[in-house]
Amino acid sequence: MTVFVLLLRVMAIALTPAIVFASPSNLEAPVLLVVEVPDQVGGDGLIVQFTLDDLQALPAVSFETETIWFTGSQRFTGVPLAVVMQQVGITEGIIEASGSDDFSIELHMPTATAAGAIIAYQRNGSPMSVRKKGPLRVVYPFDDFPPLKRDLLFDNTIWHLVRIVVKPDMK
Amino acid sequence: MALGADRGEAGHEIGRASQLQTRRATVSTRLALSLTIVFLAALGALTGFLGRVVLNELDNIGTIATERLTWNLSQVQVEHLQLKELAHLAEDGEGLHVLRLKFNIFYSRVATLRESPMFAELRSDTEAGEALDRIQARIDHFVPIVDGSDRGLLYSLPGFILELQDNGHDTRKLVRYGLLAEERASAAKKRHLSLTLKRLAWVLLVLVMALGLTALMIWRLFHRSQMLSAANTITTTRMRAIVSSSLDAILMIDVRGRIMSINEAAQTIFGYTSQEALGRRMVDLIVPDNWQRFMMDNMTNFVTAGEGMSDGQGRLQMKAKRKSGEIFPVELSVSASQAGDDMVFVSFLRDITARVEGEAALRRARDEALAGERAKANLLTVLSHEIRTPLNGILGSIELLETTGMLAEEQRYLRAMRISGELLLHHVNEVLEMSRLEAGATPEQYRVFDLLQMVQGLVDGQQANALAHDNQLRLRCRLPGSPFCLGNVERIQQALLNLIGNALKFTESGEITVEIERHNDSDTVEFRVGDTGPGMAKTDLDRIFEDFVTLDSSYSRQREGTGLGLAITQRVVENMGGEISVESELGEGSLFTITLSLPLVSKRQTMPSKKGLDTVVPKRILVVEDNDINRMLLEKMLQRQGHSVDSAIGGAEGVHAVAEKRYDMVLMDISMPGVDGIEALSQIRSRKLAEGVEIVALTAHAAGDDHERIMGAGFTEVLTKPVTQAELAKVIDRYTHKAKPLEDVPDDSDIQQFVAALGEERARGYLSDFCQDVARLQHALDTTGRVTDAQQGEAHRLAGSAAVLGLAALRVCMLEIEAATPDTPLPIVPLAKAWSEAGAILAPHLDGDRA
Numbered sequence A: 001m002t003v004f005v006l007l008l009r010v011m012a013i014a015l016t017p018a019i020v021f022a023s024p025s026n027l028e029a030p031v032l033l034v035v036e037v038p039d040q041v042g043g044d045g046l047i048v049q050f051t052l053d054d055l056q057a058l059p060a061v062s063f064e065t066e067t068i069w070f071t072g073s074q075r076f077t078g079v080p081l082a083v084v085m086q087q088v089g090i091t092e093g094i095i096e097a098s099g100s101d102d103f104s105i106e107l108h109m110p111t112a113t114a115a116g117a118i119i120a121y122q123r124n125g126s127p128m129s130v131r132k133k134g135p136l137r138v139v140y141p142f143d144d145f146p147p148l149k150r151d152l153l154f155d156n157t158i159w160h161l162v163r164i165v166v167k168p169d170m171k
Numbered sequence B: 001m002a003l004g005a006d007r008g009e010a011g012h013e014i015g016r017a018s019q020l021q022t023r024r025a026t027v028s029t030r031l032a033l034s035l036t037i038v039f040l041a042a043l044g045a046l047t048g049f050l051g052r053v054v055l056n057e058l059d060n061i062g063t064i065a066t067e068r069l070t071w072n073l074s075q076v077q078v079e080h081l082q083l084k085e086l087a088h089l090a091e092d093g094e095g096l097h098v099l100r101l102k103f104n105i106f107y108s109r110v111a112t113l114r115e116s117p118m119f120a121e122l123r124s125d126t127e128a129g130e131a132l133d134r135i136q137a138r139i140d141h142f143v144p145i146v147d148g149s150d151r152g153l154l155y156s157l158p159g160f161i162l163e164l165q166d167n168g169h170d171t172r173k174l175v176r177y178g179l180l181a182e183e184r185a186s187a188a189k190k191r192h193l194s195l196t197l198k199r200l201a202w203v204l205l206v207l208v209m210a211l212g213l214t215a216l217m218i219w220r221l222f223h224r225s226q227m228l229s230a231a232n233t234i235t236t237t238r239m240r241a242i243v244s245s246s247l248d249a250i251l252m253i254d255v256r257g258r259i260m261s262i263n264e265a266a267q268t269i270f271g272y273t274s275q276e277a278l279g280r281r282m283v284d285l286i287v288p289d290n291w292q293r294f295m296m297d298n299m300t301n302f303v304t305a306g307e308g309m310s311d312g313q314g315r316l317q318m319k320a321k322r323k324s325g326e327i328f329p330v331e332l333s334v335s336a337s338q339a340g341d342d343m344v345f346v347s348f349l350r351d352i353t354a355r356v357e358g359e360a361a362l363r364r365a366r367d368e369a370l371a372g373e374r375a376k377a378n379l380l381t382v383l384s385h386e387i388r389t390p391l392n393g394i395l396g397s398i399e400l401l402e403t404t405g406m407l408a409e410e411q412r413y414l415r416a417m418r419i420s421g422e423l424l425l426h427h428v429n430e431v432l433e434m435s436r437l438e439a440g441a442t443p444e445q446y447r448v449f450d451l452l453q454m455v456q457g458l459v460d461g462q463q464a465n466a467l468a469h470d471n472q473l474r475l476r477c478r479l480p481g482s483p484f485c486l487g488n489v490e491r492i493q494q495a496l497l498n499l500i501g502n503a504l505k506f507t508e509s510g511e512i513t514v515e516i517e518r519h520n521d522s523d524t525v526e527f528r529v530g531d532t533g534p535g536m537a538k539t540d541l542d543r544i545f546e547d548f549v550t551l552d553s554s555y556s557r558q559r560e561g562t563g564l565g566l567a568i569t570q571r572v573v574e575n576m577g578g579e580i581s582v583e584s585e586l587g588e589g590s591l592f593t594i595t596l597s598l599p600l601v602s603k604r605q606t607m608p609s610k611k612g613l614d615t616v617v618p619k620r621i622l623v624v625e626d627n628d629i630n631r632m633l634l635e636k637m638l639q640r641q642g643h644s645v646d647s648a649i650g651g652a653e654g655v656h657a658v659a660e661k662r663y664d665m666v667l668m669d670i671s672m673p674g675v676d677g678i679e680a681l682s683q684i685r686s687r688k689l690a691e692g693v694e695i696v697a698l699t700a701h702a703a704g705d706d707h708e709r710i711m712g713a714g715f716t717e718v719l720t721k722p723v724t725q726a727e728l729a730k731v732i733d734r735y736t737h738k739a740k741p742l743e744d745v746p747d748d749s750d751i752q753q754f755v756a757a758l759g760e761e762r763a764r765g766y767l768s769d770f771c772q773d774v775a776r777l778q779h780a781l782d783t784t785g786r787v788t789d790a791q792q793g794e795a796h797r798l799a800g801s802a803a804v805l806g807l808a809a810l811r812v813c814m815l816e817i818e819a820a821t822p823d824t825p826l827p828i829v830p831l832a833k834a835w836s837e838a839g840a841i842l843a844p845h846l847d848g849d850r851a
Helices: A002-021 A052-057 A081-087 A109-114 A147-155 B003-061 B064-090 B096-115 B117-124 B126-147 B150-245 B264-270 B282-286 B289-305 B353-403 B408-439 B451-468 B489-506 B565-575 B609-615 B628-640 B651-660 B677-686 B704-713 B725-735 B750-758 B760-784 B789-804 B808-819 B828-846
Strands: A031-037 A046-051 A061-066 A073-080 A094-099 A104-108 A118-123 A137-139 A161-166 B249-254 B259-262 B316-321 B327-339 B342-351 B447-450 B472-478 B484-487 B511-518 B524-531 B579-585 B589-597 B620-624 B644-648 B665-669 B694-699 B717-720
Touching: A031 A052, A031 A081, A046 A052, A046 A081, A052 A073, A052 A118, A073 A081, A081 A109, A081 A118, A104 A109, B003 B150, B064 B096, B064 B117, B064 B150, B096 B117, B096 B126, B096 B150, B117 B126, B117 B150, B126 B150, B249 B264, B259 B264, B264 B342, B282 B289, B282 B316, B327 B353, B353 B408, B408 B565, B447 B451, B451 B472, B451 B484, B451 B489, B451 B511, B489 B511, B489 B524, B489 B565, B489 B589, B565 B579, B620 B628, B620 B651, B628 B644, B628 B725, B628 B750, B628 B760, B628 B789, B644 B651, B651 B665, B651 B677, B665 B677, B665 B725, B677 B694, B677 B704, B694 B704, B694 B725, B704 B717, B717 B725, B750 B760, B750 B828, B760 B789, B760 B808, B760 B828, B789 B808, B808 B828
Parallel strands: A031 A161, B472 B511, B620 B644, B620 B665, B665 B694, B694 B717
Antiparallel strands: A031 A046, A061 A073, A073 A118, A094 A104, A094 A161, A118 A137, B249 B259, B249 B342, B316 B327, B327 B342, B447 B484, B511 B524, B524 B589, B579 B589
16 A cells, blocks of 8 residues: 555646646546645645546445435445545644635544544545536445534535645644 | 330331332322323324324425426427427528437427326326327427428428417416416415424424423422321331330340340340340340240241241240340230341330239239138138037937936926027027038039929928918918029028018918019019018118028017028029019008019920939839830930839730739830730730739830820820830830829930930941831832832831931831832832931931030
8 A cells, every 4th residue: 555655746746737728628538536635844746637447446435325405315426535645644633625606614533533534536426527416425324423513513514526635733 | 014015006007008109009000100101102103103204295396297297398398499400400400310310309208298107297287288299299290291201291391380370278288287387286285285294293382392391290209208208207216216215125226136226215224225236146145044945945946937937916924134144034026027138126025024923913913812711611611510510419308308207397498408409509500500601611603493393392391380370371472484403502592491481480370372474585583572561661671681681570589580581582592693672561561572583494495304314213124125226215214214124025025024023014016916915914914914004115106096095906105106204204104104293304415315315426336227228128119019028027126216316208208118018009208208308317326426
C-alpha cells in the first residue's frame, strides 16, 4: 500500500501543474474530486485528482437508507471516505469538504469514518447529475443510527462535492 | 375445684383477644401498604414516561426540520440571485459553463423542495405551492436550452433574465412562507412543551401527595404498633398478677422439663425459692422418686405424640414432694402453650392434703353410720323375732285353752288374756314397723297393678268390719283411662287400710265413703276416706299425725291404740312421695285425703305373663295343629303358663292322641289337610273319645259365618288365630274349672308374642325359614305363572304361619293361591306388595340386634 501511495505522491507532484491548469474539456475523463493536503511546513503539499473511474476503482460500499430528501429508501453506492483519504495518507484530522454551490462543511475524520461516511457516486444504481445533487455527495447509512445522531449526520452531508481540503492541525 | 381451670381460661381469653387484635391490624395495614406501593409505582412509571416525553420535546425544540426549511428557502433565494448575476455576466459570451452549473444547482435545490418529505407542508400551502410550481415550470422550460448549444443558450439569455425577474418574486414568496412556518411551528412546539410540563407538574404533585400519604400511613402503623405494644404490656401485667396471686402453684416448664418460672404459691407449697427452682428439672424437684418414671414418660409422650396426660377432665391426682422431702397429695392440670416453635407447659398444682384427709374422715363417718344402721336393723330383726315368738306362744296357748272346755269365768279370763295379747302384739308390730320405716330398711317395691281391683278388694274385705259397727261402707271411683298404674301396692294398701280402719273404728251407725279419683291426663291419684263420725277439733288436726298421739274420746274401748297408726301412715305416704291431709268438723265427721303419683301404664309396658305362673293350676292340654310354627308357638305359650302340652300333627293324629290319653282340654286347628278340624271333632265325639273334655277350635278365618259353622259342628269355643297368651289363658281358665281368676294379661304384638314364646334364637330361625319359603314360592310363581298342587299346599301352610305372625295381607294372598283354579289369575302383584310389607315388619326380628 505504501509503495502505491508513494507512487501516487510522485505522480501527483509531477502532474500538479498540468492538473491545476487543465480545463475539464482537455482531459478524456472529467475530474470529479480534488483532494488537497497542504504541506505543514509551507511546501507545495499534495493534490490528488480523482475521476469517476478512479473512484470506482477503489473498493466500493453500497447501502440502503431512508433520507430526508427523498420519500422511500435510497441505495447509495460509493467509496468510503476513509478509503479516499487513505489514498492521500490521511486518517485523521479535520477536513473541509466543499461543493460546487459554494457550500462547505468541516468533517472530523475519525468521527465521520466511524459513522460510515461514503463519497457516493451512484444513487439507486445510476450516477447523479448536478441536478440530482451529484455527481458526488457525502452520505452516511442514516438508518443505522438513532434519531438524534441521524439528524446530526443529515447536517453533515454535502451535495455536489468537488473538493476536499485537509485542515492543518492546530496543536 | 374448677378454679385452676377458670384462671387458665381467663388468661387464655386475654391472650386470644389481643392476638386477634394484632392479626386484624396486621392484615389491614399490609393491605393498605401494598395498595400504596402499587399506586406509587404507577405514578413513578407515569412520571418516567412524561419525563421522557419532555426530553423528546426538548430535543425537538431544536426544530431541525424548520431550520432546514428556512435554510433551503433562503438558499433558493441566494441561488436565484447568483443565477441572475451569472446570467447578466454571461451576456458577454463568457462563463456559460458556470451558468450551466449554477442552473443545475438551482434545479437541484428546487428539486429538493419538491421532493423532500420535509417540505410537504410547503407544497400543500396554497401560495407557496403555486410559487414553487411556477419556479419549476420556468426552469423546466429552460432545461432544453441549457442542455443545448452555447449559441442557443446565448441567444435565449435575455428571455431567461426576464423570467428570472418573476422568479425572484416567487422565491421571495417562498422565503416569506418559510418564516411564517417557522414562527408557527415554534409557537406550537412551545405550547406543546408547556402542556407537557404542566402535566408533569400535576403528576409530580400527585406523587408528592402519595408520598405524603405513605408517610402518614407509616406513622399510623408506628402508632398502632405502639398501642399494641402497650396493650400487650397490660395483658402481660394482668397475667403476671393472676399468676402471682393464684392460690395454686403455677409452674412453667420448657420442652426439656426444666422449670422456667414458678409463682409465689408454688414457692410456699414446695418450699423452694425462685432462684433454687429456676433451671432445674421439674421431675427432680417436686416429683417423688417412684413417680418420676411415670412423669417422664407422660411428658415425652405429650411432646412427641401430642397425647394428653390427664384423666379426661384435664386433672391428674398425684403425689408431690416438698423441699423437706415430705410427700403429699396434689391435683395437677397441665396444658401446653405453643406459639410457632416455642412450646411451654403450664401446670397448675393444688395441695389437696386437707381435702384428702377430709374425704377420708367423711368416709369413715359414713362407714360408721352405715354400720350403726346395720346394727340397728339387726337389732330390730332380732327384737321382732325375740318379742313376737313368746307372744305367739302365749296367744297360741290361749287359743288352745279356749277350745278345751273351760268354765265361763275361765273363758272370760282367757278372752281377756287373748285380747290383751293380741293388742300387745299389735303394738309391738306397730313400733317395729315404725322403726323399720325410719331406718329405711325395707326397700320399696314398685310394680304395675290394677288400682281399681286393689281398692275394690280392700273395701270388700272391710265390709264385715263395717257391719260390726252398723256402718255403711261405700266405694266410689273415678279412674279414667287404664286402671293399671305403677306403685307400691303393699304400702298403698297399708295406708288405706289404716284410714278405713280408723274411720270404721271411730264411727257408729254412720257412713264411710272411700273415693278414688284421677284427674284427666294426670299421674296423680287422690284417695279420700270420709266418715260421719264424731270429728275432731281444729287444734287436734295437726297433732294426730304425731307419734304416740291419740285423741280423747268418749268411747273407752279398744279404740285406744298406740297412737302410731296415723304416724306410720304419714311416713308411708311420704316415702312414696305423696301427701296426706285431713279435714274435720266436730260432730260432723272427718275426711282424710292421700295424694299419690301413680303413673298410668299402657298395656304394652306391663310385664309378660310370667307372673301368671304363680296363680295357674297346670293342665294337660292337647294341641292339634299341622303348621309347625303355630304348633311350636302354642306349645311354648302353654308351657310358659305352666301347663303340660302334647301335640298332634293333623286331625288323624289328634283323634289318635285323644283316644290314647286323657286331656283337660284340646286346642284344635280347623284348616288342616287330610282330616280337618271339624272332621276330627266329629270322629272324637261320635266315638266318645273325650267325654267332658272341651275342645276349642283355632281358625285363621275371622268371618262370622265360619264361626257359626264351627260352633255348629260342636266346638266349645272358637279362637281366631293369632291367639294371644291372654286369650289362651282365659279360655283354659274358663273351660277347665279353675278357681282363681287370672289377672288380665296384656297383649304384645303378634310377632313380639311369637318371639317371646319361642325365644329369640328359635324365633329367628323359624322366621328366616318362613321368609325363604315365601320368597321361593313367590319366585316360582313369577317365573312360571302357574301353580302346582304342591305349591298350593305350601301356600296353605304359609297362610297359617302368616296368620300367626299377624301378616294379614300376606295370608290373604296365600289363601288365594291355595284356592286358585287354572282359570283364576294368580295374585302375583298383591303377593309382591304384601311380601315387601311383611319383609319390613319382620326385618328387625331377623337380624341380631334388638332394641
